Every structure is written in C-alpha cells, then in structure tokens.
Amino acid sequence: MNYLKLIRYQNLLLIALVQIFIKYGLFNPFGAHTILNDFGFILLLVATLCIAAGGNIINDIYDVAIDRINKPEKLLIGKKISEKSAFRFYILLNMLGVGIGFYLSNAIGRPAFSAMFIIFSALLYLYASYLKGILLIDNILISALVAMSLLIVPVFDILPVINAGNRPLQIGIFKIVWHYTLFAFLINFIREIVKDIQDINGDKNGNLNTLPIAIGRKRTNGIVFILGVLAIFGSVFYTYNFLYNHTFLMLYFLFFVIAPLLYFCYAVWDAKTKKNYALLSNLLKIIMLLGMCSIPLFQFMLN
Template identity: 50%
Template sequence: MLNLLNLIRWKNLLMIALAQLLLKYALLEPFGIATSLDGFGIFLLIFATICIAAAGNIINDIYDVETDFVNKPHKLIVGNSISEKTAYNLFIIFNIIGVGVGFYISHLVGKSPFFSLFVIISALLYVYATYLKRTLLIGNIVISILVGLSVLIVGIFELLPVLTLENRAIQLTFFKIILDYAMFAFLLNLLREIAKDLEDIDGDYKAGMNTLPIAIGRDRTTKVLFVLSIIPIFLIIYYVVNSLYTDIFAAGYYIFFIIGPIIFTSIKLFSAKTKKDYHFISDLLKLVMFFGVLSLLIYYFNLKA
C-alpha cells in the first residue's frame, strides 16, 4: 500500500485536494458567492482531479524508469516493488474513474462541454510523460499549466455555470482571485520543474532527454532560474502593496511565508552546485506552494474578524 501511495505521489495529491477545498470553503462559501456544486459535488470534483493526477504520476514513473535508475535508485517503484504491467493497469483504472466522474460532474452543473477539460488534461499528462518532458522547456511549461489548471478548475465548475447578468461582477471578481492563485501555482511549479531538471541532469542526459540544463548547461540554467524567480517576488509584492497594505496580518503572512522563502531561494541559487542543493531548492519551492494554498484561509479569518 505504501508503494502505491508513493507511486501516485500522495503528498502532491493531498495538496491539490487541500487547495480545492479551501477555494470552496475558505474563499467562496463564506462570502456567500453563488456556486454550482454542493458538498458532494466538490468532493466529486476533487476526486476526479486527483484520480487523473494520480494516473499522470503513474505514467510518468513508467516512462522515467531509466532516468530514475540513475537519479534516485532508492525511490524506484515501477519494475521494483510494482510491476510495469500493474502500473499500466492502475494508470488506465485511475484515468477511467477520473474522466468518468468528470463526465458526471459536467452534466451535474449543466455544462456538458466542460467534460472535455478532463479528457484534455488526461491526454496532456500522457503526452507529457511519453514525449513532452524530453523537449526543451515545453514539458516544463505544459505540466505547470496543468498544475495551475487544477486550481482554476474550481472557478470553472463553481462560478461559470451560475454566472448571470445580475451577479456577473462579483462572480468574475472571485474568478480573477482564483485565476491569480492559478498563475501563482503555474509560476512556482515552473521554477520547481527547472530546479528538478538541474537536480536530475545526469540521469536525464543518459536517457537522451533535452532539458534546459542539458541544452545550455547547469550554470546558465541556474541564472535563468534566478531571473524567473524574480517574477513571482515582484508580482506578490505588488499584490501586497496594492491589496493588503491595510491588513497587517495578511501582509505579514505573505512577507514571511511566501516572499521571504522565494527571496531565500533566489539567493541560494548563487551557491547551488550539487544535486543536494537543487533538491533543497525544489523542496523549498514546494513548501512555498503549500503556504500559498494556506493563504486562502486569510480570506476566511478576515471575514470572521
């Protein structure tokens, strides 16, 4: 069971589930925003999302056996504790369940075309694992878009089906907030994907992949990563200055738990040389993403106060 949980990356799936739950119950529900999903509906949306994400993680591991054998042999699951055939079967099962539940939810909210989102996400995760991740930057961008979409999909299914002329302004205001979080997830995941490519350069090179560190070298990629890390820092500072300057607690949270760690990451890049250094940077960015998810609670507590 533990091997299966590690195969589907249960910690990442929990973060997706937490983000979607907080969007529903810390951002939308407390403010009385019109939504299309009840408690069971949001459960189904979360279930569909994590099933498709789990399938994506499985197919990624299947096609990563060669690189993982070099990069992290102690964490190799497919072909070791779980056979490749079993992994393929699990990939198919999770996909069928996720897409099937997505089909039901789309009809539940009266927007059957939304079903195509689940099919597209499932297909892109397969194409990413089998081809795109071997291409220069495209794989990094695509997987980061899908991470952002796991956030945005809540706004798509909760707000758009009940959009009317009367509530248009408030619905779009909250949709923009969710879009901002999706952009934040995209940017941080893009940074993390590049950091992981720096960490895994040896195995990726032996597998014939064309990641950014292989194409332009580790030093240049580190500089690119530093420049990219500046973008979320300025965007979040802009948000804090323009939207949270009167809220000391919220501003403090963003400064100490999000802006500060990203700045630390940028500084750390100057001295990063080893696989261990890049692994630390990757883990730190993941922690920032977690604090970013928890920042949704600020809306809830501010309302209660």
C-alpha cells in the same frame, strides 16, 4: 504503501487541500453563488485527483531507465510494482477520473466541460511519452496542468451560475483564484527547472533536452534566479495593490511567501550539488504550500 508512493500521495494531498481551501475558505465566506453541493465538490475533487495520480504513474512508467540513475532508491516500477500492474492502475484511475468528470459535467448542465478531463489525461500521457523531451515545453505544460487544478474549481462551481445580478461578486472571486493560479504556475515552473538541474545526469542518459543540458548548469542557475526575482516582484506587487489595507494578510505574504522567495534566490547562487538542488526543490514546495494556505485568510478582508 507502494501504490501510494507511486501516485505521489503527498502532492495529491496538496491539490486536495487547495481545492478545499478555495471551496470552503473562499467561496463560502464571501457568499459566492455556487452550483456544487458537498457531494458534487467531492466528485470534482476525486476526478481531479484520479487524473493527477494517473499522470504520475504514466510518467514513472516512461521514466524507469532515467530513474535508475536519478533516484534508484525511490524506483518502484520493475522493482516493487510490475509495469503491467502499474499500467492497469493508470488505466483504472483515468477511467474513473474521466467518467466522474463526464457525470459531473452533465449534472451541472455543462456537458462540454467533460472534455477538460479527457484533455488533461491526454496531455499528461503526451508529456510522459513525448513532450518531456522537448526543451521547456514539458516544464510549461506540467506547470500549467498543476495550475489548472486550482482554476477548475471556480470553472465548475461558480462559472455556470454567473448572471447579471451576481457578476461583480463572482468575477471578483474568480480573479482571486486566477491570481493564485498564476502564482502556482510560476512557482511550479521554477521548481521543474530546478528538478531538471538536479536530474541532469539521468536526463542525459535518457536523451532528454532539458534546459540545463542545453545551456549548462551555471546559466540555468541564472535563469532560475531571474524567475525567482520575478516571483518576488509579482508577490510584492500583489501585496501592495490588493492587500495593503489588510495588515494581517500583508504580513503573512511578507513573512511566509516573499521572505522564503528571497532566501531561495540567495541560495540558488551557491547551489552546485544534487543535494543543494533537492533542498531548493523542497523549499519551493513549501513556498507553494504556504502561498496556498493564505487562501482561507482572505475572509479576514470581510471584517
């Protein structure tokens, strides 16, 4: 169980769920031309989860001193799992992820795609070991990598089989995933900043240069509010322009994405304590989940 906590299995389950939604709740109902069979998709899923799990482990290895202050009750490395064992597990997961990615890329006739897994693994290591100390770069990087866990599905599954005959359909489906990728990036970016406010004491001790350390908690709250408003306007724009004629989907976005975002923006003004920011972080995770759960609902547009 300790190793499951170390890899943050709840976050990995969310990644797996979203990729399954994209493959079976979007591609299949819309009749997209795909190259991955069920086994190939499972390989893509496993490779993605291995790289993501490895990133969580190496992050915890480098954050031991900070986590002793920010979340001592959740500290695993050095307490329940030795650093040596954790690092070995990290190496194993990355070898599996890159190896499976290499095999899958060659199996679909796109060997160059294997570089993605190497790059993702390297960036996660750089994030944990060096980039985390650079203002906003760490937030942008980790949010982009989370978003790429969505985009990698159409890249591997529909991009290799695009041709003149199916291009409009393939590109249309790709655009839907791209819109969700942008949503995932923005929500995760906001959440990363909220977590930085929550962890400000430990981050100071670790000599990190996060946004709340650089400009203060109150100003960072204002930036988080503005980003939340941006997420609301983006969601409203998307709902109006793409879902206006599809009542069920429009209502889903209004009640399960836009309404919680409105509450988030309201709540962030009064947030002051670590508990407040923990609740806001969890709210953003729920908004992310609810947003991703709308992917299989797009098949209702076909009726």
